[in-house]
Amino acid sequence: MTDIFDNTILCNKCNTKMQKAQLVKNNFVFRVMICPKCNEKIIHPLDKEEYNKFVNLKNKEFHVKMRLVGNSYAVSIPKEIVSFMKEQEKIMDDMVRLCFEDMGRLSLNFKNEDKLNKKLKE
Ligand SMILES: [Zn+2]
Secondary structure (H helix, E strand, O other), X not given: OOOHHHOOOEOOOOOOEOEEEEEEEOOEEEEXXXXXXXXXXXXXXXXXXXXXXXXXXXXXXXXXXXXXEOOEEEEOOOHHHHHHHHHOOOOOOOOOEEEXXXXXXXXXXXOOHHHHHHHHHO
């Protein structure tokens, strides 16, 4: 599949050849084209779309039931969240870190920091 950012893109403000770069916002990595002369940016349309999906999911509240399984309680994570994270390759392991963050609040951490850092360095 060819990527539109593999084409030569000229800045619509100053006509300079734009360069590929990455932009991180809310832990989300965007592919961007940046004009080295005037700093004009174009965000990759696919990444923009994915980000919108992410924002929609982020603000969505799910009501899930707790079930007693042996001596533990199990909560099901909605499939649309897991599928989205898998698509984004944010899940690299099936082990997650669970933390009793605050009264009435549990957090689940799907990111394997070591693997993620390694990936960013590559
Ligand atoms: Zn420019």
